[in-house]
Amino acid sequence: MEKQVVFFDLDGTLLTSDLKVASSSIEAIHRIREQGAEPVIATGRTIMEIGYVMEETGIQSCVAMNGQYVIYDGEIIYENPLDVNEVKALHEGSSRKGHELAFYNAENITVTAGGSDLITKNYERVGSVYPPIDDRLYLDETIHQMLIFCEAGEEAYYQERFPYFQFVRNSPFGCDIYPAGTSKATGIERLLTSKNIPRESTYAFGDGLNDLEMFQLVEHPIAMGNALDNVKKAAKYVTNSHDEDGILNGLLMCGLLDSKLVY
Structure with missing residues (x-):
């Protein structure tokens, strides 16, 4: 068997x-x-x-x-690490739109800014605390996944402009981001x-x-x-x-x- x-x-x-x-x-x-x-x-x-x-x-x-x-x-x-240049492009794009990101690998989670209501609510939802702030983690370490903190529907803007990623909503507070396909x-x-x-x-x-x-x-x-x-x-x-x-x-x-x- x-x-x-x-x-x-x-x-x-x-x-x-x-x-x-x-x-x-x-x-x-x-x-x-x-x-x-x-x-x-x-x-x-x-x-x-x-x-x-x-x-x-x-x-x-x-x-x-x-x-x-x-x-x-x-x-x-x-x-399957994310491409650094693709991460950088999304980081710059989300900064222009006023949306924060989180960067993930097996050992670390960091976020791009402090004091965000959406970030606070997202991590309270999973019984965790506000992650450390480091908007350059992807330049120093391998990244496997990101989160973007935005209201429902706002991810469509990013999906159209960054087609090499997919944006999958995991809560009212944000979306998981990982490679398309x-x-x-x-x-x-x-x-x-x-x-x-x-x-x-x-x-x-x-x-x-x-x-x-x-x-x-x-x-x-x-x-x-x-x-x-x-x-x-x-x-x-x-x-x-x-x-x-x-x-x-x-x-x-x-x-x-x-x-x-x-x-």
């Missing part, structure tokens, strides 16, 4: 509304691992933000920053190829726009009860919400977990 791999989005999926991993999810993940399945985090976040999740769940593999950085069992197997699915494909894992053995849980490509790639997509409608339409199964044991019930629904083993 081929090894089964289960990809878990974090916000709105593996994490509850209070940004914790439900005890039922932790137990379910331990159970599927005992049965030979491999759990993997697939998130828009970077590695430095999710250490507590990896520790609580025991998961050591992650498709991070929307597929731009992939580790398997703690080993880096793929990374890439996604969580890109990173997942790299992982599957590297470890010779067939798509027929893949499962994924998600709720948001940046999960759609992942759902199109894996064999068994599972949407959370709190997922966007178009994410639910793309799923094979729809489970309970992230606050109502959605991970546990989704693993039962798709047959990865035997109800006789749950107690």
